[in-house]
Amino acid sequence: xxxISLNQISPPNRSLPDxxxxxxxxxxxxxxxxxxxxxxxxxxxGHLLIEDLPGVGKTTLAHLLARLLGLDYARIQFTxxxxxxxxxxxxxxxxxxxxxxxxxxxxxxxxVLADEINRATPKAQSALLEAMEERQVTVEGxxxxxxxxxxxxxxxxxxxxxxxxxxxxxxLDRFLMRxxxxxxxxxxxxxxxxxxDRRIMVARQAPALTNAQLLTLQxxxxxxxxxxxxxxYVHAILQFTRSSDRFVYGLSPRAxxxxxxxxxxxxxxxxxxxxxxxxxxxxLPACAVHRLVGGEAGQRIGEDEIAxxxxxxxxxxx
Amino acid sequence: xxxxxLCPVTExxxxxxxxxxxxxxxxxxxxxxxxxxxxxxxxxxxxxxxRLFGLxxxxxxxxxxxxxxxxxxxxxxxxxxxxxxxxxDGGTALxxxxxxxxxxxxxxxxxxxxxxxxxGFLIVIQFLxxxxxxxxxxxxxxxxxxxxxxxxxxxxxxDARLRSTLRVxxxxxxxxxxxxxxxxxxxxxxTTPLWSLGLDSEQGTLGMSDSMEPGAISELVVNGExxxxxxxxxxxxxxxxxxxxxxxxxxxxxxxxxxxxxxxPADGADNPKLEQFANPIAYEIVLEPTHKTWxxxxxxxxxxxxxxxxxxxxxxxxRQPVNSAKRYRVRSALDYRTAEPSASLRQQALQLxxxxxxxxxxxxxxxxxxxxxDWALVQQGLAFFNRESFHxxxxxxxLGKNPADEFLFETRSGFCEHYASSFALLMRxxxxxxxxxxxxxxxxxxxxxxxxxxxxxxAHAWVEVLIAGRGxxxxxxxxxxxxxxxDNRSATRLLGAASPVRFxxxxxxxxxxxxxxxxxxxxxxxxxxxxxVLDFSAxxxxxxxxxxxxxxFEYGLAVLMVLAVSLTLSVILLALMRDxxxxxxxxxxxxxxxxxxxxxxxxxxxxxGSSDFGHRVMRQRPxxxxxxxxxxxxxxxxxxxxxxxxxxxxxxxxxxLGFHPKSAKRNA
Numbered sequence: 006x007x008x009i010s011l012n013q014i015s016p017p018n019r020s021l022p023d024x025x026x027x028x029x030x031x032x033x034x035x036x037x038x039x040x041x042x043x044x045x046x047x048x049x050x051g052h053l054l055i056e057d058l059p060g061v062g063k064t065t066l067a068h069l070l071a072r073l074l075g076l077d078y079a080r081i082q083f084t085x086x087x088x089x090x091x092x093x094x095x096x097x098x099x100x101x102x103x104x105x106x107x108x109x110x111x112x113x114x115x116x117v118l119a120d121e122i123n124r125a126t127p128k129a130q131s132a133l134l135e136a137m138e139e140r141q142v143t144v145e146g147x148x149x150x151x152x153x154x155x156x157x158x159x160x161x162x163x164x165x166x167x168x169x170x171x172x173x174x175x176x177l178d179r180f181l182m183r184x185x186x187x188x189x190x191x192x193x194x195x196x197x198x199x200x201x202d203r204r205i206m207v208a209r210q211a212p213a214l215t216n217a218q219l220l221t222l223q224x225x226x227x228x229x230x231x232x233x234x235x236x237x238y239v240h241a242i243l244q245f246t247r248s249s250d251r252f253v254y255g256l257s258p259r260a261x262x263x264x265x266x267x268x269x270x271x272x273x274x275x276x277x278x279x280x281x282x283x284x285x286x287x288x289l290p291a292c293a294v295h296r297l298v299g300g301e302a303g304q305r306i307g308e309d310e311i312a313x314x315x316x317x318x319x320x321x322x323x
Numbered sequence: 324x325x326x327x328x329l330c331p332v333t334e335x336x337x338x339x340x341x342x343x344x345x346x347x348x349x350x351x352x353x354x355x356x357x358x359x360x361x362x363x364x365x366x367x368x369x370x371x372x373x374r375l376f377g378l379x380x381x382x383x384x385x386x387x388x389x390x391x392x393x394x395x396x397x398x399x400x401x402x403x404x405x406x407x408x409x410x411x412d413g414g415t416a417l418x419x420x421x422x423x424x425x426x427x428x429x430x431x432x433x434x435x436x437x438x439x440x441x442x443g444f445l446i447v448i449q450f451l452x453x454x455x456x457x458x459x460x461x462x463x464x465x466x467x468x469x470x471x472x473x474x475x476x477x478x479x480x481x482d483a484r485l486r487s488t489l490r491v492x493x494x495x496x497x498x499x500x501x502x503x504x505x506x507x508x509x510x511x512x513x514t515t516p517l518w519s520l521g522l523d524s525e526q527g528t529l530g531m532s533d534s535m536e537p538g539a540i541s542e543l544v545v546n547g548e549x550x551x552x553x554x555x556x557x558x559x560x561x562x563x564x565x566x567x568x569x570x571x572x573x574x575x576x577x578x579x580x581x582x583x584x585x586x587x588p589a590d591g592a593d594n595p596k597l598e599q600f601a602n603p604i605a606y607e608i609v610l611e612p613t614h615k616t617w618x619x620x621x622x623x624x625x626x627x628x629x630x631x632x633x634x635x636x637x638x639x640x641x642r643q644p645v646n647s648a649k650r651y652r653v654r655s656a657l658d659y660r661t662a663e664p665s666a667s668l669r670q671q672a673l674q675l676x677x678x679x680x681x682x683x684x685x686x687x688x689x690x691x692x693x694x695x696x697d698w699a700l701v702q703q704g705l706a707f708f709n710r711e712s713f714h715x716x717x718x719x720x721x722l723g724k725n726p727a728d729e730f731l732f733e734t735r736s737g738f739c740e741h742y743a744s745s746f747a748l749l750m751r752x753x754x755x756x757x758x759x760x761x762x763x764x765x766x767x768x769x770x771x772x773x774x775x776x777x778x779x780x781x782a783h784a785w786v787e788v789l790i791a792g793r794g795x796x797x798x799x800x801x802x803x804x805x806x807x808x809x810d811n812r813s814a815t816r817l818l819g820a821a822s823p824v825r826f827x828x829x830x831x832x833x834x835x836x837x838x839x840x841x842x843x844x845x846x847x848x849x850x851x852x853x854x855x856v857l858d859f860s861a862x863x864x865x866x867x868x869x870x871x872x873x874x875x876f877e878y879g880l881a882v883l884m885v886l887a888v889s890l891t892l893s894v895i896l897l898a899l900m901r902d903x904x905x906x907x908x909x910x911x912x913x914x915x916x917x918x919x920x921x922x923x924x925x926x927x928x929x930x931x932g933s934s935d936f937g938h939r940v941m942r943q944r945p946x947x948x949x950x951x952x953x954x955x956x957x958x959x960x961x962x963x964x965x966x967x968x969x970x971x972x973x974x975x976x977x978x979x980l981g982f983h984p985k986s987a988k989r990n991a
Contacts, residue, residue: 321930
C-alpha cells in the first residue's frame with residue numbers, strides 16, 4: 006500500500022488541506038461543507054460555479070481561496086455590455102515597434118473570478134468558457150497558453166432574477182461543481198455581524214501553499230485509488246440518470262469522470278488514499294445537479310431533491 | 324485481480340524475462356540430454372553460453388546473418404549426428420537445436436511468448452523417451468513455470484511479481500486439470516501405432532537375448548533395471564520354484580547356444596501337452612518393455628492371455644513386440660508332466676557340436692557305468708558339480724575355443740550359463756536329450772506394494788532334460804554348487820538350502836535396509852503410476868464404455884469425449900458468466916457482516932455505503948463500536964485500497980467468527 010506522502014510538506018498530524026480549511030473556516034463562518042467542496046473542486050483541477058443571491062459571500066470565498074492557495078487573482082465583473090476582448094485581451098498597434106502587441110486580458114491569471122457570469126451576453130460567456138475547457142486562448146491566430154494552475158470560479162445569481170442570460174447546459178457541464186452558499190445560520194450570522202470586515206481578514210491571510218505544493222496535491226488526487234466497486238457505483242449512477250424517466254437526458258461521460266475526480270479529491274481531504282462510496286455520495290449533489298437541472302421531464306423535482314433522488318435509487322452493496 | 328485491465332504490452336522484453344525464459348528452456352530440456360547425441364549437446368551448450376553472455380553484453384548476441392549461419396550449422400550438426408532430420412531422434416535433435424537458436428532471437432515480447440509456448444512442445448516430446456513418474460512431476464513443474472512466464476509476458480500482475488504470478492500459474496494449471504483428466508480418460512487410444520517414430524529401436528535397453536554364450540548373462544546381472552512385476556492371486560510359491568521361463572535354446576555350435584532352426588511339425592504332434600498334478604496358480608505380470616515378443620511365465624504356463632500363445636517349448640509369446648510396459652495374466656502349473664516330444668525333436672535335443680573332447684566323453688562314460696538309469700546319471704552329474712571344486716563367480720576367467728571343456732576341467736569357476744551350458748552338453752553326450760532355458764529366477768517381495776519384483780540381475784539359465792515317462796524335467800546345475808565355494812567378492816546370498824545362489828547386495832546393515840525400503844517405496848509409486856496412468860489403454864476405455872452401457876455404440880468414445888469437453892467448456896463459460904455476480908471473498912464477508920447486524924435489528928439501507936452504515940451502527944449501538952470499527956478498519960482499505968492483501972481476508976473471516984451482535988431488545 007502506497008501512502009500519500011503529505012508529511013514532507015506539512016507538519017505531522019495535520020494535513021496540508023486541513024490547514025487551508027482551518028484558515029478558511031475562520032473567515033467564512035458556518036460553511037464547512039461548502040468550503041470543503043470548493044477546495045476539493047480546485048484540487049481536482051475543476052472549475053467552480055457558485056450560485057446564490059448577492060451578498061452571501063460568493064466573492065469573498067473566491068478571493069479567500071486565491072489568497073490561501075497563493076494564486077494570482079483577477080476578477081471580471083460580467084455585465085451585459087462586456088466584450089470577449091475584455092476577457093481575453095487585445096492587440097494594440099505599437100507605433101514605436103511598428104507592430105501589434107498583445108495586451109493580455111484578466112483571463113491570464115491563475116484564478117479568475119467571473120462574477121455574475123449570467124449577466125453577460127452569451128458571446129462574452131463563451132469566450133470565458135472556451136478558455137476554461139482548453140486552458141489556452143487563441144487571439145488573432147496565435148495560441149497562448151493560460152497559466153498553470155488555472156481555475157475559474159464563476160458566480161451567478163439565481164435565474165429568476167431580472168436581466169440574466171442563463172448558461173446553456175453544454176457550458177454548465179464545464180464547471181466540475183456547482184455549490185450554493187445560502188444564508189448562514191443564526192449563530193454564525195451573529196458572529197459575522199460582530200466580527201471585523203471580511204475584506205480585511207481576507208487580505209491578511211498568508212498563502213498556505215506554494216504553486217509547486219498545489220500541483221503536487223493535484224497530482225496526488227489523480228493517484229487516489231478508485232476500486233472496481235467505486236467505478237461500478239459511479240457507472241450505475243450515470244446509467245440511472247440516463248434510464249430514469251425523470252430526466253430528458255442523463256449525465257455525460259465527462260460528468261462521470263468529473264464525479265470520480267471530485268470523489269478522489271474528497272478522499273484526499275479525508276486523508277485517505279482510496280475512494281469510498283461515501284465520497285461519491287458526498288460530491289454527487291455538487292457535481293451532478295447543475296448538469297441535470299432543466300433536463301427534467303414530467304413533474305419537476307426540486308433541485309435539492311435531485312441528488313437525493315438519484316442516491317435513493319442506485320443500490321450499493323459494498 | 325482478473326478484472327484489472329492488462330498493462331500495455333511494451334514490445335521490448337526486459338532482461339529478467341529473457342533470463343527466466345532461458346533458464347526455463349534449459350531446465351526443461353535438461354532431462355533430454357541423456358538421449359541426444361553428444362554433438363547436439365555440445366552445440367546446445369554453445370548456444371546457451373552465448374545466450375547467457377548476451378544477457379550481460381548485448382554485443383555477444385549474433386546478428387541476423389550469423390544467426391542464419393548458425394541455423395545452417397545446427398541443421399548440419401543434426402544431420403551429421405543422426406543421419407536424418409526426421410524420426411524420434413532426428414526430429415527431437417532438430418527441434419531442440421532450433422529452440423535454442425530461437426533464444427538468440429528474443430527481440431520482442433512476441434518472441435518470448437512464442438518460445439514459452441514452444442517450451443510446452445519440448446515438454447511433450449520428452450514423453451516419447453521417458454514416461455516415468457519423477458520426470459512427469461518435474462515436467463509438470465516446468466509446465467507451470469512456462470504458464471507463469473506467459474502470465475508475466477501477457478501483462479503480468481504489477482509489483483508483487485514472482486509469488487503472485489506463480490500463484491496465478493498454479494491456479495490456472497489446476498483449472499486445466501479437469502479437462503486434462505477428461506481427455507486422458509476419453510481420448511481414443513490407438514491399439515497399434517499409426518506411424519512409426521522409430522520407437523521400437525532397442526536403444527538403451529539391455530535385456531535378455533535369444534542366445535547364450537559365456538558372459539551374456541553376467542552382463543545382465545550387473546544391470547540394475549527392473550524386468551517385471553508380479554502379483555500372485557494367492558500366496559506366492561516358494562522361491563525355489565520361481566523359475567520364470569523365457570526362450571528355449573536347442574542348438575549349440577561349440578560356443579554359443581541358440582534357439583535353432585527347428586520347424587514346427589505340421590501334424591501338431593508337438594503342440595504343448597501338459598499333465599497337471601495340482602491346481603495351477605494364477606498371477607498378473609507387468610513386463611517392462613523388452614522390444615521382443617517373449618512374455619515370461621512360471622514353469623509351466625498353461626493358459627495364455629488373449630493376445631499371446633504358448634509355443635512348442637512352453638514359452639509364452641505375445642503377438643506384438645512388447646514396446647511399452649505390458650500387463651498380462653497367466654496361470655502356471657508348478658507340478659506337471661510334459662508329453663513326449665516327437666522323434667525329430669528328440670534328435671534335435673541330442674545334437675552335439677564338433678568340439679567335444681575325449682575328456683568329456685570319458686567323464687560321461689564314467690558316470691554311465693555308475694548309473695542304472697538316465698535319472699541316476701543326471702544325479703551323478705549334479706553330484707559332480709557339488710563334489711568337485713567348482714566355484715561360482717561373477718568374474719569368471721576368459722575361456723578359449725572350447726569353453727565347455729576348459730570350464731569343466733581347468734577353470735572350474737563360472738556363472739549359471741557356464742554350468743547350464745556344460746551340463747546340457749554332458750547330458751547330450753550321455754544320450755539324454757537336453758536343452759537350455761533362459762529366464763529369471765526368484766523374486767523380491769515388495770511388502771509396501773504387495774507384489775513381487777524381478778530384476779534383470781535375476782537373469783538365469785537352466786537345463787531341461789528329457790526323461791522317459793516324465794517328459795522334460797527341469798535341472799538346475801547351478802544349484803548344485805557347494806555354497807562354501809561361492810565367490811565372496813561378489814557378495815552373495817542364498818535363497819535356501821536347495822536353491823541356487825544369486826548375487827545381490829549385502830542386506831544386513833541398517834543403512835542398506837533403509838535404502839532397500841526406500842527403493843521398495845519408489846518402486847511401489849512407480850508401479851502405481853504404471854498401473855493407473857501408463858497402462859490405461861484402449862481396452863480399459865472399452866471396459867469403461869461397457870460399464871456405462873455404451874459398449875455397443877461404435878462412436879461411443881468420441882461422443883463421450885465431445886460431451887465431456889463441451890461439458891467442461893460450458894462449466895468454464897458458466898463460471899465466467901457467473902463471475903460478475905459471484906461475490907468476491909471480501910464481498911461475501913461484508914454480506915455476512917451485514918446479515919449479522921440485520922439479525923440484531925440493524926439492517927443496512929440498500930443505498931448505504933459501508934462506512935456510513937458502520938458509523939450509523941456505532942451511533943445507534945455504542946456497545947458494538949469496538950467490533951464494528953475493527954471490522955471497518957480492515958475492510959475499507961482491503962475493499963477500496965489499491966493493494967488488498969490476502970491476509971486481510973483471513974483476518975476479517977476470523978473477526979466475523981466471533982461477531983454475533985445481539986439485538987438491542989434482548990440486550991436490554
